[in-house]
Amino acid sequence: MADSHRHRPHAAGSPAPGLGSGAWPLLAPRALDQPLAWRRGEAVSGAQFLRLAHALARRLPDGAAVVNLCQDRLAFAVALAAALLRGCDSLLPPNARVDTLQALGDQSGGVIALVDSGAGVQWPLAHLGVDLTADASAQPQPDGVPLLPAVQPAACLLTSGSTGAPQPHAKTWGMLNVNVRSEARRMADHLRLPSLEGLAIVATVPPQHSYGFESSVLLAMLGGAAFECSRPFYPADIVNALESVPAPRALVTTPFHLKALLTSGLALPPTDLVVSATAPLTPQLARRTEATTRGQLIEIYGCTEAGQVATRRTAVTETWHTFGELRLHARPGDGGEVYVAHGGHVAEPTDLSDILRLADPSHFELLGRANDLIHVAGRRSSLGHLNYHLNSIDGVEDGAFWLPDDVPDGVVRPVAFVVAPRLGAAQIIRALRERLEPVFVPRRVVHVPCLPREATGKLTAQSLRELARSLLGCADA
Numbered sequence: 448m449a450d451s452h453r454h455r456p457h458a459a460g461s462p463a464p465g466l467g468s469g470a471w472p473l474l475a476p477r478a479l480d481q482p483l484a485w486r487r488g489e490a491v492s493g494a495q496f497l498r499l500a501h502a503l504a505r506r507l508p509d510g511a512a513v514v515n516l517c518q519d520r521l522a523f524a525v526a527l528a529a530a531l532l533r534g535c536d537s538l539l540p541p542n543a544r545v546d547t548l549q550a551l552g553d554q555s556g557g558v559i560a561l562v563d564s565g566a567g568v569q570w571p572l573a574h575l576g577v578d579l580t581a582d583a584s585a586q587p588q589p590d591g592v593p594l595l596p597a598v599q600p601a602a603c604l605l606t607s608g609s610t611g612a613p614q615p616h617a618k619t620w621g622m623l624n625v626n627v628r629s630e631a632r633r634m635a636d637h638l639r640l641p642s643l644e645g646l647a648i649v650a651t652v653p654p655q656h657s658y659g660f661e662s663s664v665l666l667a668m669l670g671g672a673a674f675e676c677s678r679p680f681y682p683a684d685i686v687n688a689l690e691s692v693p694a695p696r697a698l699v700t701t702p703f704h705l706k707a708l709l710t711s712g713l714a715l716p717p718t719d720l721v722v723s724a725t726a727p728l729t730p731q732l733a734r735r736t737e738a739t740t741r742g743q744l745i746e747i748y749g750c751t752e753a754g755q756v757a758t759r760r761t762a763v764t765e766t767w768h769t770f771g772e773l774r775l776h777a778r779p780g781d782g783g784e785v786y787v788a789h790g791g792h793v794a795e796p797t798d799l800s801d802i803l804r805l806a807d808p809s810h811f812e813l814l815g816r817a818n819d820l821i822h823v824a825g826r827r828s829s830l831g832h833l834n835y836h837l838n839s840i841d842g843v844e845d846g847a848f849w850l851p852d853d854v855p856d857g858v859v860r861p862v863a864f865v866v867a868p869r870l871g872a873a874q875i876i877r878a879l880r881e882r883l884e885p886v887f888v889p890r891r892v893v894h895v896p897c898l899p900r901e902a903t904g905k906l907t908a909q910s911l912r913e914l915a916r917s918l919l920g921c922a923d924a
Contacts, residue, residue, distance in 0.1 A: 466597060466598075466619065466621040466622055466625060466792065466794050468597060468598075469596075469597050469621075470594040470595055470596050470597060471594065471595060471597055471620055471621060471624040471669075472592045472593065472594055472595075473497075473500075473528060473531065473532070473592055473593045473594075473595060473668070474493055474496075474497070474592050474668055474669070475628070475631075475668070475669050475670060475671050476671075477493055477644065477671055478493070479492060479493035479494040479497070479592075480492050480493070480494060481493065481644070481645075481673075482647075482673040483495075483496045483524075483667055483668070483673050483674075484496065484520070484521045484524070484667065484673055484674055484675070484676055485647060485673060485674070485675045485676065485691065485692045486519075486521055486579075486675075486676040487676075487691070488691045488692075490673075491521060491676075496521075496524070496525065496528070497528075497592070499525045499579065500525050500528035500529045500532060501529075501532065503525055503526065503529035503561075503577060504528075504529040504530075504532040504533045506529075506575060507529060507530065507533045507535055507559075507575070508557070508559065509533075510535075510557060511535050511557045511558065511559045512535060512536040512537075512538055512557060512558050512559075513526065513530045513535050513536070513537055513538065513558070513559055513560070513561050514538045514539075514540060514548065514551060514558055514559070514560045514561070514572060515527060515530070515537050515538070515539060515561050515654075515655065516543050516560050516561065516562050516563075516574075516655075517561060517562060517563040517577055517654070518563060518564055518653075518678065519563050519564075519579065519676050519677070520650070520654050520663060520664060520674050520675070520676045520677070520678065521579060521674075521676040522563035522577040522579055522676075523563075523654040523655075523664060524654075524664045524667070524668065524674075525577055525579070526561040526577050527602070527664065528668075529561075530561075531595055531599070531601060531620070532593060534599070536600050536603055537601065537602045537603065538551060538558070538602075538603050538605060539602055539603065539604050539605060539655045539656075539657075539660065540605045540655065541605055541606055541655075545571050548560065548570070548571045548572050549571045549572075551572070551605075552571060552572050558572055558573075559572065559573045559574065559575055560572040560573065560574040560575070561574070561575055561576075561577055562574050562575070562576055562577065563576065563577045563579070595620050596620065596621075597619065597620055597621030597624070598619055598620075598621065599619060599620045600617055600618075600619060600620075601618055601619055601620040601622075601623050602617075602618045602623070602660070603615050603616065603617045603618070604616045604618065604657050604660070604751050606751050616751045616752055618754070619794075622754070622792045622793075622794060623661075623665060623669070623754075623792075624669055625771065625791060625792035626661065626754045626755055626770065626771075626791070626792035627661055627665040627666060627669040627670055627755075628669055628670060629755075629770040629771035629773075629791065629792070630661065630662065630666060630670065630747075630755055630758075630770060631643050631666060631669070631670030631671060631672070632771075633745075633758055633770060634646075634666075634670075634697070634720060634722075634745070637720060637743050637745055637760070638695065638719055638720055638743075640695075642671050643666070643670045643671045643672040644671045644672075645672075645673075645693075645695065646671075646672040646673070646695050646696070646697055646719075646720075647672070647673050647674075647675060647692035647693055647694075647695070647696050647697070648662075648663050648666060648667060648672050648673065648674045648675065648696075648697045648698075648699055649674075649675045649679065649685065649688045649689050649692065649696065649697070649698050649699070650662070650663035650674065650675070650678065650698075650699035650700070651678065651679055651680065651685060651698075651699070651700040651701065651704040652678070652699060652700065652701060652725075652902070652904075653678055653902055654678075656902075657749070657751050657754070658699075658724045658725060658747070658749070659699070661754065661755055662699045662722055662724070662747065662755075663699050666699075672697070673692075675688050675691065675692050680704070680902075681707075682707055682708045682711035682713050683711075683713060685698070685700075685704070685708055686708075686713050686714070686715060686716070689715065689716050689718060690716050694716075694717060694719065695719040695720070696716065696717070696718045696719055696720075697718070697719065697720040697721070697722060698718050698720070698721045698722070698740070699722045700721065700722070700723055701723060701724065701725045701726065701904030702723055702725070702726050702727070702728045702729075702732065702838075702904060703725075703726070703845065703900055703904030704904060705721070705723060705728075705732065705736060706732060706838075706844060706845065707844070709732070709735055709736065709739055710844060715739060715740055717740065717741050717742065718740040718741070718742045719740075719742040719743070720742050720743055720744075720745065721736050721737075721740055721742060721743070721744040721745070722744075722745050722746075722747060723744060723745070723746050723747070723761075724746065724747040724748070724749065725904050725905055726831075726834075726904060726905070727746075727813070727831060727834075727835050728744075728746050728761050729761075729835060729838055729839040730761055730762060730765075730839075731839055731841075732838075732839075733746075733760075733761035733762040734762045736762075737762050743760060743762075744760065744761060744762060745758050745759070745760055745761075746758060746759050746760075746761050748767050748813060750799060750800065752797050752798075752799075753788045753793050753797045753799065754792055754793070755770055756769060756770065756773060756775075756788055756799070757769045757770060757773075757811070758770070765812050766806065766810050766811070766812060767810065767811050767812070767813060768809060768810055769791075769808075769809045769810075769811075770791060770792075771791045771792070772790045772791040773788060773789070773790050773791030773792065773793060774788075774789055774790045774791075774808040774809060775787065775788055775789075775799075775803070775805060775808055775809075775811060776789070776805075776808060777803075777805060783802075785798050785799075786798070786799045786801065786802075786803045786805070786811075787799070800816055801813060801814075801815065801816050802814040802815050802816070802820075802829070814829070814832075815828075815829025815830075815831045815832050816829060816830075816831055819831055821850050821861075823850075823859060823860070823861065823886045823887060824886040826884055826886045826887070828883075828884070828887055830847075830848050830850070833848040833861065833883065833887055834846065834847055834848055836879065836882040836883055837863055837865070837875075837879065839882070840867075840870075840875060840878045840879070842867055842869045842870040842874075843865055843866070843867045843870065843875065844866040844867060844868075845865070845866040845897070845898050845900075846863060846864065846865040846866065846867070846898075847863070847864050847898055847906055847911060848861050848862070848863055848864075848889065849861070849862045849863075849864060849911050849912075849914075849915050850862075851915070860889070860890045860891070861887060861888075861889045861890075862889055862890075862891045862892075862893060862915065862919070863875065863879075863889040863891070863892045863893070864893050864895050864898060864911070864914065864915075864918075865892055865893070865894055865895070866894075866895060866896065866897055866898065867894065868894075872891075872892035872894070875892050876888060876889065876892060893918055893919070895914070895918070898911075898914070899911070899913070899914055
């Protein structure tokens with residue numbers, strides 16, 4: 448185990464380390480008696496956090512890889528820090544299904560799950576409980592904030608590949624620091640504050656997801672903010688979580704959660720910053736959010752491979768601005784131009800799975816995903832573009848286009864699935880005719896009580912295909 452007594456905080460005024468040299472502290476410079484987390488309305492200081500992390504690190508076996516399944520955000524952060532102190536790899540799987548965890552155990556020897564709940568659950572992996580109820584004051588006071596090598600593996604984000612096997616995306620401690628500290632500077636600029644010190648973050652996304660990981664847990668550890676420990680889902684729970692923390696407040700969420708919150712009619716406390724990601728947000732919803740919360744709404748564009756890439760203030764611009772020293776360029780590809788991220792926290796040039804319009808290496812517009820392009824009657828569009836316009840219709844609470852793989856007469860026609868209890872199909876089609884080329888206006892609009900979204904608000908192609916099969920009876924769905 449790393450000896451914390453040999454580590455010292457990064458000296459103020461000294462050059463910042465890079466991605467592959469030097470060391471970064473476990474926590475950004477901060478007063479350790481100030482909140483790093485809020486749990487049930489009570490503050491958890493940086494010093495308490497360090498004591499909990501050191502206590503858990505002493506319990507971890509040598510050389511193990513850990514699967515961080517903690518649902519409480521503080522437990523997740525403590526488990527992450529303990530693994531870093533012990534030199535263990537942290538694996539963040541796309542889900543906690545038995546088959547996914549079993550596959551991790553089969554592929555990696557010595558894997559142990561860190562959990563904070565689920566008494567009686569038959570975990571397919573050896574597991575260790577993260578206990579936040581223990582008296583942290585009984586643990587010895589850490590001797591300063593530990594320094595960790597920039598090259599140390601910090602987290603391995605696992606995404607479901609086309610084969611179903613989780614695909615690994617490893618992040619070093621240096622990469623995460625450069626990325627998240629760039630995000631913190633950008634957010635502080637929007638708030639017109641010198642730093643994020645004192646900002647309380649409420650997040651509706653799980654910490655295992657790259658967006659929730661970076662913009663809640665790491666934005667507190669490395670950006671100087673503090674996170675609220677729960678993961679509220681329903682509008683009333685989100686309001687309660689926001690009311691439980693002091694101002695200034697930030698809400699880290701998704702378009703799906705945000706739309707449900709704003710249509711609930713519940714009164715929101717003043718929220719200085721709203722951060723959205725995982726799917727494009729309409730300008731209408733962005734402007735409504737800013738009017739309701741009396742704060743600014745910022746969208747983050749990124750991917751698991753490259754991390755966070757850029758932000759935009761959606762209510763006032765369509766243009767994205769890259770983080771820090773990260774830059775973009777285009778290169779020729781088999782099907783057209785491929786857009787590449789490089790510099791900043793991206794150690795190696797990384798291809799993006801999207802179609803962009805570059806204004807310069809730091810500014811661009813997002814035109815759609817390269818893998819969701821569709822062709823109808825010789826015309827080309829993207830499902831993201833179609834969904835954007837469907838969800839911009841007043842009265843559509845949620846919606847998604849679906850294109851069958853094949854149809855008996857050979858003419859493929861889009862279908863729209865909508866959650867729109869106050870609108871009829873004819874009204875939706877009429878509104879879409881004002882927004883889309885005629886060939887992309889759906890011939891059929893199917894009302895559903897909800898769409899099968901994941902916890903992050905994402906709607907996968909497979910789940911939409913299964914919905915179409917169950918509702919339309921399509922053999923080719």
